Amino acid sequence: METLTKQSPIRTVNPFTNQVVSEFDVMRRTQVNSIVEKAYKAFALWRKTSFEHRSYLLHKVASIMRKRKIELGKLATLEMGKLLKESVYEVELSADIFDYYARNGAEFLADQPLKITSGSAFLSYEPIGVLLSIQPWNFPFYQVARSAAPNIMAGNTILLKHASNVPQCAMIMEEIFLEAGVPAGVYNNLLIPGSSIEPLIRDKRIAAVALTGSEPAGASVAAAAGAKVKKTTLELGGSDPFIVLADADIDKAVHTAVYGRMWNAGQVCVSPKRVIVPGSIYYEFLAKTKNLFRMLKTGDPMDSNTDVAPLSSERAAKAVIKQIRRAVEQGATVLMGGNRVDHPGAFVEPTLITGVTSEMDAYREEIFGPVFVLYTYRTIDEAIEIANATEFGLGGSVFGTNIEKAIEVARRIESGMVYINHVTGIAPELPFGGTKHSGYGREQSPAGIYEFVNPKLIRVTTPESNY
Known part of the structure; x- marks a missing residue:
């Protein structure tokens, strides 16, 4: 592996105050090499353990997370700024994911018989080795859970390269695995910068890579992995449409769109970033949206009365403000908000924006912050055109009382997921992933456990039979 150059410390900066809380040294080359070797050797033993034993340990991980959910929630809020109630919910969801794979993993990975004309055949699902998991800051526990749970249950081992602004969340997850009794080396945390990822991908001891992050990061990781013929899964964000049909329950649609967009201060890949409303109800929808906006309280994320938390960093806040100002310069209208908070x-x-047209950057790009963009349409074809006018294709929502019609519209949205009468959501049993520039591969659900296993064919014929 290449030598790691001298790096600045990895820091916890509280987004509520912009004050540095803690600093941690970047791991040296020798430390990283030792951890990779530990994961590689652990795989040789872990792959031989029974599903029952893996299940037992993953259930313990889930139990510990639930017992420590307030502590873990406060840590996530400290490091990346989300509302404490959202952080605690995230911990509970993460525990549910560990339990889901602990309960169902053995069934998912059982030998699958194949129908053939003579003899017998089946697929044997086998682990492939060390997985490098590269995860973002916006869900510092959930992102880890949906990557680690299925793969550890499958018999792989994990190297986690977490986002550099959530180092303590990363470290405490390794602590929880060890506390649960998971053998050392099965789950490993790496405190390294993004510049150290490509040398890791080239390491022969690493079998595959899972990344959730930006489109440029995904392209870089896919190229590096492809050069070494290593499989990847990529989740690269989205600009999700939220189509409201003329027969929708307007109050429910407004409430879902506003609070869905403000979830995690707008820093959610599947939040409703483009709300598309028919002209017949546009002004009523807009008036009710404004009323909800007036009720939103921005403030301390530890305060249960706060609705909108700070963004993850000063850099993130400046980037969102820059996007808002560019939209205005190009002709869009900011009806509410649009500035920094005092x-x-x-x-x-x-921020509530209207008047975005196809000539503007905001029409296609992802705005990762509390920015609600409202569109109007005359026909369903026009609504679909707006919905699909982006390179992303992660999630989407359709609101309407005629479910058959809503499903028809959902089928025309170019995305990996569409929710009807609900914001694009998360559940352990539902697959998560996208298409187009939102990436490829699926996490969660049965699909999530098959991404990094080898579906080996075993064909059986008797000695006396012909092939």
Whole structure:
């Protein structure tokens, strides 16, 4: 592996105050090499363990997370700024994912018989080795769970390269695995910068890579892995449409769209970033949206009365403000918000924008912050055209009381997921992933456990039979 150059410390910066809380040294080359070797050797033993034993340990991981959910929630809020109630929910969801694979993994990975004309055949699902998991900051526990749970249950081992602004969340997850009794080397945390990823991908001891992150990061990782013929899964964000049909329950649609967009201060890949409403109800929808916006309280994420938290960093807040100002310069209208909040933290006001047209950057790009963009349409074809006018294809929503019609519209949206009468959501048993520039591969559900296993064919014929 290549030598790691001298790097600045990895820091915890509280987005509510923009103050540095903790600093951690970047791991040296020798440390990283030792951890990779530990994961590689652990795989040789872990792959031989029974499903029952793996299940037992994953259930323990889930139990520990639930017992420590307030502690873990406060840590996530400290490091990346989300509302404490959202952080605690995230911990509970993560525990549910570990339990889901602990309960169902053996069934998912059981030998699958194949129908053939003579003899017998089956698929044997076998682990492939060390997985490098590269995860973002916006869901510092959930992102880890949906990557680690299925793969550890499958018999692989994990190297986690977490986002550099959530180092303590990364470290405490390794601590929880060890506390649960998972053997050392099965789950490993790496405190390294993004510049160290490509040398790791080239390491022969690493079998595959899973990344959730930006489109440029995904392209870089896929290229590096492809050069070494290593499989990848990529989840690269989205600009999800939220289509409201003329027969929708307007109050429910407005409430879902506004609070769905403000979830995690707008820093959610599947939040409703483009709300598309028919002209017949546009002004009523807009008026009710404004009313909800007036009720939103921005403030301390530890305060249960706060609705909108700070963004993850000062850099993120400045980037969102830059996108808002560019939209205005190109002709869009900011009806509410659009500025920084008068507080030292990384805050951006909840922002309502209208008048975005196809000539503007905001029509296609992802805005990762509390920015609600409202569109209007005359026909369903026009609504679909707006919905698909982006390189992303992650999630989407359709609201309407005629479910058959809503499903028809959902089928025309170019995305990996569409929810009807609900914001694009998350559940252990439902597959998560996208198409187009939102990446490829699926996490969660049965699909998530098959991404990094070898579906080996075993064909059986008797000695006396012909092939």
